[in-house]
Amino acid sequence: MRLHRLTVRAFGPFAGTHHIDFDRLASQGLFLLHGPTGAGKTAVLDAVCFALYAEVPGVRQGHRHALRSDHAAPDTPTEVVLDLTVGGRRLEITRRPEQTRPRKRGTGTTRDRAAVTLRERDAATGNWSALSRSHQETAQELGQLLGMSRDQFCQVVLLPQGDFARFLRAGAEDRARLLGRLFDTRRFAAAERHLTELRAGVQQRVREGDDILLSLLHRIRQAATGLAGRGEPPSDAPAPGTPHLAEAVLVQSAIARSAAREGRDIAALALSAAEAAHDLAEHRLAEAREQHRRRQRHQEALRRRTALAQQREHTDRDRDRLDRARAADTVAPALALRDAAEAELRAAAEAERRARLSLSGPSDEPAERLAERERSVRRHLGALASARRAEDRSRHLSAELHRLQDEDRADRDLLTEAARRRACHQEEHDRLQARVEQARQEAHRADRLAEELARARERETAARNRDDIAGRLRAAEADLLRARELAAAAYDHWLGLKERRLQGFAAELAAGLGAGRPCPVCGSSEHPAPARPDAGHIDRAAEERARAGHQQAQTDRDRAAAALAALREQQAGWVAASGEDALEDLTARVTALQDAHASALAQGEDLGRAREELRLAEREHAGLLTAEREAERRIAARASRIETLGAELDALREETEQARDGAPSVAHRVAVLEEEAEALAEAARAALASEEAAVRLKEADARLADAAYRAGFGTPRAAQEALLDPSEQRVLQQRLDAWRAEEAAVAAALSDHTPGAEGDAVADPDSARAAAVAATGRLRKAAAADAAAHSRCAELDALSGQAAREAVRLAPLRDECRRVTALADLAAGTSSANAYRMRLETYVLAARLEQVAAAAGARLQRMSAGRYLLTHSDARSGRGRSGLGLHVLDGWTGRERDTATLSGGETFFVSLALALGLADVVAEEAGGRRLDTLFIDEGFGSLDEQTLDEVLDVLDSLREQDRSVGIVSHVPDLRTRIPAQLEIVKSRRGSTVRHRTLLPGG
Structure with a gap:
């Protein structure tokens, strides 16, 4: 990566627009950024970082409002433009942070969102082409080309010397945190945690398996309770995690099963003897009970025969009553038919009375006369049909005429309102x-x-x-x-x-x-003085x-x-x-x-509504013009229609006036006549139904008298009195049947036993019952003991099988637990096989630190004239991590020195060598991308003149690799040693930049 040109506008301390030509500064390899404290030297580095990552380094990140210059004019936007070559491509990045600016119209301010523009230069034509204006796309493109995060870039391109001085004096944990940010070792820490979780999980499963085995052993001992002296398993239980716990459980379960089978055989013999004695006692009890039952049954039969003789008269009365009720059942249908005919006549007479009350004329006319009156009224209704249609037509025409008149008034009002609203449209x-x-x-x-x-x-x-x-x-x-x-x-x-x-x-x-059982300790069957448990046993x-x-x-x-x-x-x-x-x-x-x-x-949120209201206002204006034209057209077309409807309406009203005959309307007169016709029809039907009901009642009386005579009753009333409900008849029949059954049962009982038969006097059921109860108790005890013995054997077999299966299941799990535990302890640094007690993540960081120390050592030897060499150490430092130690080998004494013992000047050039070495390693880690421009921030004031010359020689040697180094410092001596300079000048109106190149010797 090489920087070519940087332009800042209203950024940090810079109020105006300033251009920094890095190609000019880097032409001699070394260049100096100097100026008074607070002038803005670090702001130049902040601008580079902001252009690449949209953030500034250090504690200033997150304070975007601090990016804008307080000295800048309100209408000057804050902007950074960076021209650089990275990954073989010439790019230009333009960034603007989120900022406030004055409104273009009116007063007040508005806030502009952050913006970015990425362009690329065509090497063949020299033209720039836009690549993206998206923050996300720009970040992805630059991230792929740079291959470094913002923290890595700030650490290896903008070398903060104070951080590396603290790194030299820091402990292992602090060094691990810094290296962890630069070299992503999270996957190794995740591997440690994963192994720890695996170890905890498999150990938990082994413990759960041991608990299951111990639980099974406890249940086996409970099942074997009471077998003492016949191989009861020992009471001592192995502890969870014991290597041979499964074998111990299986041995004790085998002992318990053997003792249980012996007890089962003894219980089976005892049960066989108890069953034979019980069968004999039950047979004797049955014989005694049968003799006693026959005597009691004969005595009871004699008592029941006497009771039957006393009930015979009452039984004869019930039989006669039941016979009369059954004869009356044949007359019951005729009685029900006569009652129904009488009820039907009463209902018909009542309906006829109510129907005649609504008639307007005479109320005693026969049904034929009422029907004739109905037909006359309906003929009159047919003559009024035409007049009724005319009245309906008149009503519809009147409604339509009113509607047309209302529409005419509405259209005229619409024309007035549209004219008024069009006048107010432009203002709205x-x-x-x-x-x-x-x-x-x-x-x-x-x-x-x-x-x-x-x-x-x-x-x-x-x-x-x-x-x-x-x-x-x-x-x-x-x-x-x-x-x-x-x-x-x-x-x-x-x-x-x-x-x-x-x-x-x-x-x-x-x-x-x-008694008689051998002692499990001495084997004696006599126990003259057994020990007794004390109160707190x-x-x-x-x-x-x-x-x-x-x-x-x-x-x-x-x-x-x-x-x-x-x-x-x-x-x-x-x-x-x-x-x-x-x-x-x-x-x-x-x-x-x-x-x-x-x-x-x-x-x-009002934007959508405002746009919609604006669109509606414009649409409304166009609609008003259209509505005015439509209203004028409708008014003209409606006038002739109103005139035609008025003439037709007058003719229809004259026709309906004659048909009303004084009624409010033709429809009202028709309704009155229809109601009268319905009343006449209903009265005629009711009169006819009443006459038919009287005829049916006479016929029912005749059939009832005939049915009563055939059933043997003198009058229908006598038949009605003899009727009984079916439930009463069933009660009488049940009493008769019960009496007959009792009579037959008594006869059978008296014939079954003869008093004084042989054997009646010797039966004793009580003594036989006592003997049977005692035999049953002995049988139950023997059966319970036998069932318990079989159940114990089955339970012990099942528990032993479970224990065997659990032992087989746990065997591979124990092997897995040993392997996973050994691997997790090795990765965590707690295993004896890990000689340095070094964690996996620390091991990886130690390898990276060893690479950094090797790269820094070559530069440190040159800076110190061969005296010092930076070395990496795996030794533990107190209780801290091992593998992250740094020592300085002093060539003059041949001894290693701790980095905390270095002087201020020594600390500077050792940390500078460490920073340069770290930059090389991080760049290689990021894909081997070349870093052609580096910046070093402060620290040169602690060097003497000779050491300063050696350090500058090392930095100047980077020019041989076509790399440039910018030194940020206010040390006056550097201004005479480094020709290419960028001076930051501070003033009350903001800082400015000035390029300077010293002449040789000046």
């Missing part, structure tokens, strides 16, 4: 045009404010999260401390219970002893609960530690995103930007 048009222009300017301002507001909100959100997470960090630290204390207390509690259990283990063994369940509590406390402690680490990582990210500004300041800035943006947006 000018007002809307000014409103559109104002809204357009506010819309542009709202877009600029939206970008600033988005960035401010991001920083505010990051700051809020940064402050919020501080409290959560304190809470997480307190939780971790509490979890550690609880874990320690749970561990002490478990060890105490375990020790107390061991002290009383003799009593626990004695609890399983029984601890059993296995209490110890297991304590151990489980200890494991849970350890899990809680690990979870709290992981949560604290995650919060600390989040805090670092939020601090990096928010900076050091207070949340209140950021919130105040967001509020101010929100208010400004809302105001501009509200005014800018």
Whole structure:
């Protein structure tokens, strides 16, 4: 990359337009930028960085309002134009930051958005062609050509000597942060985190597998409870993570299964004996119950026979009543038909009465006379049909005439209003045009404010999260401390219970002893003095609960530690995103930007409405002209139509006046006659229906009398009184059926048993029942013991199978855990195989630092006349990282010196050599792009005359590589040593630039 020409206008301290010719300055290799403090030497470098990246370096980035010169005239725009060659292409970049300028019309100011123009020069023709005006496209194009970020460019092209002096004296962590910004090592840090996560995950899976095995072992021991003396598995449990935990679990499960099968065989023999005794007792009980049942049944039959004899009279009455009800059921249809005919006659008579009330003439006329009157009225209605049509036509014509007259008045009013509105059109048009222009300017301002507001909100959100997470960090630290204390207390509690259990283990063994059973310790079947548990005895369940509590406390402690680490990582990210500004300041800035943006947006939103209103006003003006012409045409066409309708309407009104015959209208007279005809028709129908209902009632009376006689009743009333509901008949029939069934059952019971039969006196059901109950109890105990033995065997088989499958599943997982843990520890620098305890990211940064030290060493030897050489060290520095050490080898003493022991002048030229070396390495890292123009900022005042000559010789040697170096300094001695100079002159009206070239010897 080579700079050719820079033009600044109203930028920083420069009020006017100033041109800087880098080709002229770089013609001798070295050139000097000098001037008094605050004149604007650094502003030249800021302008170069702003042209390339739209940002300035250092602490000034983010303060775009500081780019504009306070000395510039209000109508002079701030602008930077940079002409450079990069990647073999000659480009020109023109940038303008967002800025405020006076309005072109009226008073006040408006805000212009940031703008950029990228052009390229054709080497063959010398003409410039535009490439892009887009910020994004320009940034992508320059990013691909430069191959460096803004931080890298500021570090290797604009060499800040103060940063490298601090780099020399910094610790390993600070050096790592600087190198991490220049060389992107995030993928290696991500690899470390990924390996750590893999290790934690696989270790967690192994722990979960061990917990499952231990849980299965605990369940196996619970299932084997009560098998003491027949191979019960030992009570000591292996700890989680034990290498041979799976083998121990499988051995103990095999012992438990063997003891369970022995118990199952014993229980089967006991069950067989209990079943035989139970069958015999049940058979004797059944015989005794049968003899006792026959005696009681004969006595009960005698009592029931006496009761049946007492109920016979009442049963005969029910049988006679049921027979009469069934005979009356044949008369019921005729009764229902007669009641329906009577109800129908009453309804018809009532309907006839109501229909005759609405008649205007005599109310006792027969149905034939009423029908004749109806036909007469309807003939009169047919004669009025023509008059009714004439009346409807008259009404329609009258409405149309009124409509035409209203339209005529409306058109005339329209002509008057259109003339008035056309007179006011020009004034409204000018007002809307000014409103559109104002809204357009506010819309542009709202877009600029939206970008600033988005960035401010991001920083505010990051700051809020940064402050919020501080409290959560304190809470997480307190939780971790509490979890550690609880874990320690749970561990002490478990060890105490375990020790107390061991002290009383003799009593626990004695609890399983029984008469005749051998002791599991001495083998004796006699137990004269078994140990007794004391008041504070601890059993296995209490110890297991304590151990489980200890494991849970350890899990809680690990979870709290992981949560604290995650919060600390989040805090670092939020601090990096928010900076050091207070949340209140950021919130105040967001509020101010929100208010400004809302105001501009509200005014800018009026643009669409203003444009629409302007367009509507113009359309309305054209429409008014068209409406006037149309209204005049309609008025002329409507006059003849109004005259024709008036004449026809007069003729129709004369015709309908005769047909009304005093009624309000022909339609009203027709409605009255139609209502009279409907009333006559309804009365005729009702009279005819009443006569027919009377005939049907006489016929129903005759059929009812005949049905009652055939059923055996003297009168219809007697048949009606004998009727019973079906439910009552069912009750009577059920009582009769029950009496007959009881009579048959008593006869059968009396014939089944004869008093005094053999064996009646010796049956004793109570004693047989007691013997059967005792046999059943023994059988149940034996069956429960047998079922429990089979269930125990099945449960132990299933648990053993699960344990075997879990052991097979865990085997490859344990191997994977060992491999992943070894690799993660190696990358994290905690493995014994990592001799330098160096992390993976640090290893990569150390390799880059070693390249930088090698490149800087050659220049340092020349600057120091062969005395000093910069070397890289992998040794650890205290408790810091290893691999990021820098030492200076003193050729005069043959010893290495720490960079912190260098003097001020030594620190300068060592840091200068380091900066030049770093520039070479970063350029190579960026794709090998050549950097033909470098700038060095200050630091030469700390050198003596001889060292200054050597440093200038090294810088001048860069000219042999067709590279130029600009020195930014106010050291007076440099003005006589460097011929090509750019002087920055400071004044009250702003700074100016002056090119100077010293003559040889002057």
